[in-house]
Amino acid sequence: GESVGLHLPTLSVQEGDNSIINCAYSNSASDYFIWYKQESGKGPQFIIDIRSNMDKRQGQRVTVLLNKTVKHLSLQIAATQPGDSAVYFCAEYGGSNYKLTFGKGTLLTVNP
Amino acid sequence: KAGVTQTPRYLIKTRGQQVTLSCSPISGHRSVSWYQQTPGQGLQFLFEYFSETQRNKGNFPGRFSGRQFSNSRSEMNVSTLELGDSALYLCASSPLGGRVNTEAFFGQGTRLTVV
Numbered sequence: 001g002e003s004v005g006l007h008l009p010t011l012s013v014q015e016g017d018n019s020i021i022n023c024a025y026s027n028s029a030s031d032y033f034i035w036y037k038q039e040s041g042k043g044p045q046f047i048i049d050i051r052s053n054m055d056k057r058q059g060q061r062v063t064v065l066l067n068k069t070v071k072h073l074s075l076q077i078a079a080t081q082p083g084d085s086a087v088y089f090c091a092e093y094g095g096s097n098y099k100l101t102f103g104k105g106t107l108l109t110v111n112p
Numbered sequence: 113k114a115g116v117t118q119t120p121r122y123l124i125k126t127r128g129q130q131v132t133l134s135c136s137p138i139s140g141h142r143s144v145s146w147y148q149q150t151p152g153q154g155l156q157f158l159f160e161y162f163s164e165t166q167r168n169k170g171n172f173p174g175r176f177s178g179r180q181f182s183n184s185r186s187e188m189n190v191s192t193l194e195l196g197d198s199a200l201y202l203c204a205s206s207p208l209g210g211r212v213n214t215e216a217f218f219g220q221g222t223r224l225t226v227v
Contacts, residue, residue, distance in 0.1 A: 032214045043116070043202050043218025044155070089155065093214050098168045099145065100216060102155035 012109045019077040021106050023090035026071060030092035033066055034100065035075045039086045047075070049093075077108075085110045114138065116219035118203050124225045130191040133222045137184050137205030144186040145216060146178060149200040158201075161186055193226045200224075 013019050025033065031052055036044035050057040050064045050073075057064050063076040073090050087105040094101075117136040125131050137144050146158040157170040161180035178188040184205070190197055200223050204216035 034214045041220070043204070043220050044216075045218070046215045049214040091155075098143070098160045098162070099157040099170070100147075100155075100214075101157065102147075104154045 009104070010107045010109070012111060013080050015080060015082060015110055015112050017080055019075075019080045019084070019108060019110075021075045021077075021088050021090075021108065023073040023075075023103050024071060025073060025090070025092055025103075027092055027094070027101070028068070028071065030094050030101075032093040033064070033073050034091045034093060035062075035064060035073075036089045036091060036102070037084075037086045038089065038105070044089060047088075080108075080110050082110045082112055084108060116203055116205050116217050118201075118219035118222050120222060121220065122223045122225075124227060125193050126227055127193055127195060129193050130189060131193060131224060132187055132189045133201055133203075133224070135186045135188075135203030135205075135219060137186070137203075138207075138217055141205035141207050141217070142184050143206040144180055144184060145204045145206070146186070146188050147202045147204065148172075149202055149221070150198075155202070158188065190224075195226050198224060198226045 032049050034049040035047040037047050038044045048059045048064050050066050061078045065074045087107050089105045090103045091100045119134045143162045145160040147155050149155045159169045159178050160167050164180045175191045180186045200221040202218050202221045204218045206216050
């Protein structure tokens with residue numbers, strides 16, 4: 001069956017460093033791949049998505065890379081700030097079934 | 113613009129009881145989805161509604177049901193509660209009714225504890 005998983009459950013970085021969060025997926029038929037951020041006590045918040053026919057997409061301080069050959073997705077956060085501390089989920093979206101399939105999550109801790 | 117509102121925020125129920133959770137989407141959003149979040153299973157899709165129609169349902173037993181009203185507000189119901197139903201239930205709304213709903217706006221969730 002389809003599944004989306006994460007390589008690292010926790011990641012600790014220093015403020016100002018760049019962070020890279022990785023994700024493996026198994027469903028090659030997904031239309032989009034997405035990153036969500038969940039802060040303590042809040043629901044997940046959309047960060048950025050990438051269509052399956054793209055390799056890279058940039059947002060504000062974030063870049064998502066998609067490697068379809070090895071079914072790998074990554075989120076790069078530039079100049080990580082304490083406010084970036086949260087759990088990050090990768091997710092895949094299949095347009096025909098109207099649902100997000102989430103990975104298990106990676107806890108990012110930013111040390112001041 | 114108000115965000116997604118879920119009520120109640122916290123709920124404690126006894127095994128065997130039933131519970132109804134409510135979700136008010138962002139104004140103008142017509143797609144509402146429900147997810148269950150637990151430490152062990154993570155975020156799992158329950159169902160999605162658009163224009164009062166359920167378009168997809170996750171792999172949950174029939175005890176889990178939902179509905180959407182004409183004003184897009186949604187409710188989910190869990191009958192015959194089990195201890196394993198203890199979780200954070202998240203509702204998400206999306207502005208588009210078409211195929212692409214990658215940007216879902218989540219509420220803060222309802223924390224259900226079954227004792």
